[in-house]
Amino acid sequence: MKEHLIKQAISILEENFQEGGFTIPCKGLYPFQWKWDSGFIAIGQAHYDMEKAKTEIATLLDAQWQNGFIPHIIFHNESDTYFPGANVHRSDLSPLASKKYKSTGMTQPPVTGFVLDEMYRIAEDKEDILNYIATQIDNVYDNHAYFYTHRDVNNEGLVFIYHNWESGTDNSPIWDDIWKTMNPPDYTFERRDTTHVDASQRPTKREYDHYLNIIEIAKEYHYDDAKIAEHSPFLVLDPLFNAMLIKSNESLIHLYRLLGDTGKVVQLEKWQEKSIKGFNEKLWDDKLNAYVHYDLRKDAPIRFVTSSSFSALYGGIPNQERADLLIQTMMGKFGDEELYLCASFDPQSDRFDPKKYWRGPVWINMNWILYNGLKRYGFNDIAQRVKEDSIALIEKNGFFEYFNPIKKVGDTEKIGYGGNNFSWSAALLIDMLK
Numbered sequence: 001m002k003e004h005l006i007k008q009a010i011s012i013l014e015e016n017f018q019e020g021g022f023t024i025p026c027k028g029l030y031p032f033q034w035k036w037d038s039g040f041i042a043i044g045q046a047h048y049d050m051e052k053a054k055t056e057i058a059t060l061l062d063a064q065w066q067n068g069f070i071p072h073i074i075f076h077n078e079s080d081t082y083f084p085g086a087n088v089h090r091s092d093l094s095p096l097a098s099k100k101y102k103s104t105g106m107t108q109p110p111v112t113g114f115v116l117d118e119m120y121r122i123a124e125d126k127e128d129i130l131n132y133i134a135t136q137i138d139n140v141y142d143n144h145a146y147f148y149t150h151r152d153v154n155n156e157g158l159v160f161i162y163h164n165w166e167s168g169t170d171n172s173p174i175w176d177d178i179w180k181t182m183n184p185p186d187y188t189f190e191r192r193d194t195t196h197v198d199a200s201q202r203p204t205k206r207e208y209d210h211y212l213n214i215i216e217i218a219k220e221y222h223y224d225d226a227k228i229a230e231h232s233p234f235l236v237l238d239p240l241f242n243a244m245l246i247k248s249n250e251s252l253i254h255l256y257r258l259l260g261d262t263g264k265v266v267q268l269e270k271w272q273e274k275s276i277k278g279f280n281e282k283l284w285d286d287k288l289n290a291y292v293h294y295d296l297r298k299d300a301p302i303r304f305v306t307s308s309s310f311s312a313l314y315g316g317i318p319n320q321e322r323a324d325l326l327i328q329t330m331m332g333k334f335g336d337e338e339l340y341l342c343a344s345f346d347p348q349s350d351r352f353d354p355k356k357y358w359r360g361p362v363w364i365n366m367n368w369i370l371y372n373g374l375k376r377y378g379f380n381d382i383a384q385r386v387k388e389d390s391i392a393l394i395e396k397n398g399f400f401e402y403f404n405p406i407k408k409v410g411d412t413e414k415i416g417y418g419g420n421n422f423s424w425s426a427a428l429l430i431d432m433l434k
């Protein structure tokens with residue numbers, strides 16, 4: 001069933017695979033290796049070419065810094081179709097950066113742990129995949145150790161992000177109030193994204209000024225986390241980022257046990273317990289009945305519901321009672337039959353924009369996280385709807401980067417936006433269809 005979609009998805013992934021042993025998210029628009037894209041891509045590749053999936057993750061981990069940090073973009077080539085490139089990010093300013101690869105000095109959601117576990121689940125030859133995992137898993141552990149050592153400023157099991165690009169949800173309305181606290185220069189630069197994609201679907205110039213400003217501050221401090229924690233105007237606890245870390249902790253524990261190598265399990269379990277507790281105490285909003293972001297600069301929650309709020313299900317974070325409340329919120333705000341699941345931002349909010357990138361559109365990677373989270377808690381009908389909506393959006397519109405959630409708009413126009421032949425949309429559709 002849906003063999004034609006699987007075929008198309010595989011050919012997109014094959015087209016986007018590069019000689020350096022990694023896959024670009026999208027031709028022209030994103031010409032390098034992105035951290036969480038690579039993870040989702042490997043899950044798709046694992047279904048038809050496990051060797052490629054292994055290479056994808058090994059290449060990513062090869063770019064790890066001395067302190068365990070894994071950068072969000074690895075600049076394997078000199079492409080100038082993307083801004084800001086290696087010469088803006090300047091990873092060489094950090095004494096801990098990889099000497100082999102140029103990269104950014106920021107990271108992205110820590111998906112690699114659960115990606116290894118997904119590869120194990122998908123693999124037919126379990127012994128072979130475990131041998132491979134044994135060669136990579138300590139690097140992922142070191143990455144978690146990095147987060148808990150350098151990014152948990154309050155010692156509460158929750159790690160901060162210092163840039164909106166670290167969240168993966170770049171121009172989410174969540175950040176709007178943070179931008180109001182900043183007044184960056186009006187930088188002169190040449191955007192490249194808007195040469196590939198309609199500018200009305202991308203962040204504004206002023207938003208890019210904010211994004212660049214945070215990078216300049218981090219560069220001033222040579223990407224030192226302690227200094228960043230002190231000086232960055234943007235310092236946030238993100239439920240999506242932390243849920244991915246928690247899910248990946250769980251996966252590492254599972255995989256170390258399978259490997260019969262339990263030396264690091266005790267530490268992982270300690271982190272896990274503390275993180276789940278911290279997450280439930282600090283990020284749960286009992287008026288909204290949802291997990292929310294937390295602004296560490298203001299020391300206050302950012303009280304909006306986003307698709308990130310529901311990612312906690314995939315991490316197994318809420319108890320059943322809280323999961324039920326979370327689903328009531330999800331279906332009450334996002335679940336109208338007129339909408340595809342799942343909008344990235346609260347469709348009932350005046351900040352919702354169904355066309356603009358992370359301000360409302362449906363994203364296939366978020367749908368994949370929700371699909372798996374919903375199944376974990378037995379919300380099988382809603383999980384099925386998320387899956388069917390993902391398939392319908394791609395089948396009707398193509399393998400786009402993001403989609404308009406409003407169904408009736410799709411009756412008269414294409415509602416796939418951003419880059420086409422987008423790798424994670426292809427990879428995760430394969431996984432949902434298999």
Ligand code: 2M8
Nearest residue numbers: 025030034036037165167168169170
């Ligand atoms: C988008 O982010 C990049 C910066 O990292 C950009 O807009 O230039 C986001 O959707 C992010 O989550 C994603 O990893 C990246 C590549 O697909 O594109």
